[in-house]
Amino acid sequence: xxxxxxxxxxxxxxxxxxxxxxxxxxxxxxxxxxxxxxxxxxxxxxxxxxxxxxxxxxxxxxxxxxxxxxxxxxxxxxxxxxxxxxxxxxxxxxxxxxxxxxxxxxxxxxxxxxxxxxxxxxxxxxxxxxxxxxxxxxxxxxxxxxxxxxxxxxxxxxxxxxxx
Amino acid sequence: xxxxxxxxxxxxxxxxxxxxxxxxxxxxxxxxxxxxxxxxxxxxxxxxxxxxxxxxxxxxxxxxxxxxxxxxxxxxxxxxxxxxxxxxxxxxxxxxxxxxxxxxxxxxxxxxxxxxxxxxxxxxxxxxxxxxxxxxxxxxxxxxxxxxxxxxxxxxxxxxxxxxxxxxxxxxxxxxxxxxxxxxxxxxxxxxxxxxxxxxxxxxxxxxxxxxxxxxxxxxxxxxxxxxxxxxxxxxxxxxxxxxxxxxxxxxxxxxxxxxxxxxxxxxxxxxxxxxxxxxxxxxxxxxxxxxxxxxxxxxxxxxxxxxxxxxxxxxxxxxxxxxxxxxxxxxxxxxxxxxxxxxxxxxxxxxxxxxxxxxxxx
Numbered sequence: 001x002x003x004x005x006x007x008x009x010x011x012x013x014x015x016x017x018x019x020x021x022x023x024x025x026x027x028x029x030x031x032x033x034x035x036x037x038x039x040x041x042x043x044x045x046x047x048x049x050x051x052x053x054x055x056x057x058x059x060x061x062x063x064x065x066x067x068x069x070x071x072x073x074x075x076x077x078x079x080x081x082x083x084x085x086x087x088x089x090x091x092x093x094x095x096x097x098x099x100x101x102x103x104x105x106x107x108x109x110x111x112x113x114x115x116x117x118x119x120x121x122x123x124x125x126x127x128x129x130x131x132x133x134x135x136x137x138x139x140x141x142x143x144x145x146x147x148x149x150x151x152x153x154x155x156x157x158x159x160x161x162x163x164x
Numbered sequence: 165x166x167x168x169x170x171x172x173x174x175x176x177x178x179x180x181x182x183x184x185x186x187x188x189x190x191x192x193x194x195x196x197x198x199x200x201x202x203x204x205x206x207x208x209x210x211x212x213x214x215x216x217x218x219x220x221x222x223x224x225x226x227x228x229x230x231x232x233x234x235x236x237x238x239x240x241x242x243x244x245x246x247x248x249x250x251x252x253x254x255x256x257x258x259x260x261x262x263x264x265x266x267x268x269x270x271x272x273x274x275x276x277x278x279x280x281x282x283x284x285x286x287x288x289x290x291x292x293x294x295x296x297x298x299x300x301x302x303x304x305x306x307x308x309x310x311x312x313x314x315x316x317x318x319x320x321x322x323x324x325x326x327x328x329x330x331x332x333x334x335x336x337x338x339x340x341x342x343x344x345x346x347x348x349x350x351x352x353x354x355x356x357x358x359x360x361x362x363x364x365x366x367x368x369x370x371x372x373x374x375x376x377x378x379x380x381x382x383x384x385x386x387x388x389x390x391x392x393x394x395x396x397x398x399x400x401x402x403x404x405x406x407x408x409x410x411x412x413x414x415x416x417x418x419x420x421x422x423x424x425x426x427x428x429x430x431x432x433x434x435x436x437x438x439x440x441x442x443x444x445x446x447x448x449x450x451x452x453x454x455x456x457x458x459x460x461x462x463x464x465x466x467x468x469x470x471x472x473x474x475x476x477x478x479x480x481x482x483x484x485x486x487x488x489x490x491x492x493x494x495x496x497x498x499x500x501x502x503x504x505x506x507x508x509x510x511x512x513x514x515x516x517x518x519x520x521x522x523x524x525x526x527x
Contacts (some may be wrong), residue, residue, distance in 0.1 A: 003214065014298060021365065027362070030313075037316075037335065152506070
């Protein structure tokens with residue numbers, strides 16, 4: 001029976017020392033240990049959370065980048081298209097202007113040629129008249145008998161010469 | 165890992181072999197002093213699992229080597245007395261009017277012989293073997309946990325190192341797997357210090373009880389006074405923190421037919437008995453488990469000497485088997501040391517949780 005009967009002395013010392021142990025450990029060990037553990041847990045959780053956030057931010061940034069890139073490509077295409085159109089229109093205009101200019105020059109040239117030709121014709125007429133007179137003179141030297149008839153003949157010949 | 169395995173092997177060796185010397189020497193001692201006295205297994209086992217006034221280490225030849233411990237007594241007729249247990253000369257002599265009873269109701273305890281010849285037990289506050297072991301374990305616990313706490317206060321974010329990495333998983337385990345589910349998320353923190361302290365106290369003392377010689381070897385958690393105090397702490401916590409519902413339900417449990425409560429209050433009686441049975445069961449479970457482990461291991465050793473009385477060769481033969489069994493028991497007890505600490509803590513947490521529970525749905 002002695003085995004299962006609590007002993008007063010040991011009961012007393014156990015009560016005293018376990019209470020003290022409980023107090024001291026609670027005050028100086030469990031407090032700091034549990035605090036540290038929960039704080040560490042919190043800091044790890046925070047770290048994980050912030051990593052998650054960073055990842056999300058990164059994804060957002062990445063999609064933003066992609067959007068910007070797409071926009072840039074689109075804009076480039078637009079610019080190129082516009083440039084091409086501009087080029088075409090410039091060429092068109094240039095061509096048009098050039099042809100107008102060319103026409104003008106041509107017109108001038110034609111007028112000049114016409115003027116020269118008229119001048120030349122009148123000059124040739126004068127020259128032919130002179131030649132004719134000379135020829136007539138030569139002929140007259142030989143057969144100057146019927147002067148008036150001769151002159152009429154000459155005039156007739158001259159009129160027949162059509163230089164046009 | 166290799167370190168741990170080495171430790172376990174060393175432990176089982178020490179546990180397996182060293183008590184043999186103790187048992188062998190004691191047998192010699194008794195044989196020498198009291199002629200051819202028969203080997204008494206019961207006495208041997210009880211000498212080991214019960215408290216004593218000196219810490220017996222070994223006996224070489226005729227001389228006992230033991231650490232004398234202080235005896236503190238208060239007797240009504242004689243007043244306070246404080247002396248070392250060596251005054252009793254290993255329980256063989258009396259000092260003043262006190263001596264250690266060798267048999268009877270107060271066997272192995274100090275009794276005072278009154279003038280009329282009757283033996284009376286004085287108030288005994290002696291620092292016995294178990295009390296010494298208690299103090300040693302408390303110093304050990306304080307040393308471990310204050311050192312660990314210091315590391316945590318220095319820098320909580322640092323990875324655990326050394327003893328801290330042994331302690332931390334257990335602390336987290338008690339926190340997350342015992343306290344939180346049993347008591348509930350809101351209030352468990354208030355009870356954590358008690359649960360942690362009782363767990364480590366029981367665990368350390370269980371392990372120290374397994375260690376076969378000084379400063380281990382005292383059967384502290386196998387002493388009913390100690391387990392009673394632990395259970396009383398749990399009882400006090402459950403009673404003081406019991407919610408209104410807890411007390412109301414003791415008397416008037418809802419959902420139970422009226423005829424069980426009135427006219428004969430069967431259920432209230434059962435419920436109120438339950439309040440006291442819970443700490444009683446806690447007391448007995450730990451005490452019985454630890455004591456049983458010691459008894460079984462010592463029983464295996466005693467086999468050697470029981471057989472050796474018939475024939476010395478039978479003794480040698482059986483010793484191989486005994487040691488093998490005791491090593492096995494030692495390893496099993498290592499497990500039991502943890503399991504009993506765990507069970508005590510878990511049940512304490514459950515009882516506290518039950519007392520805290522509110523039942524809004526019933527009211």
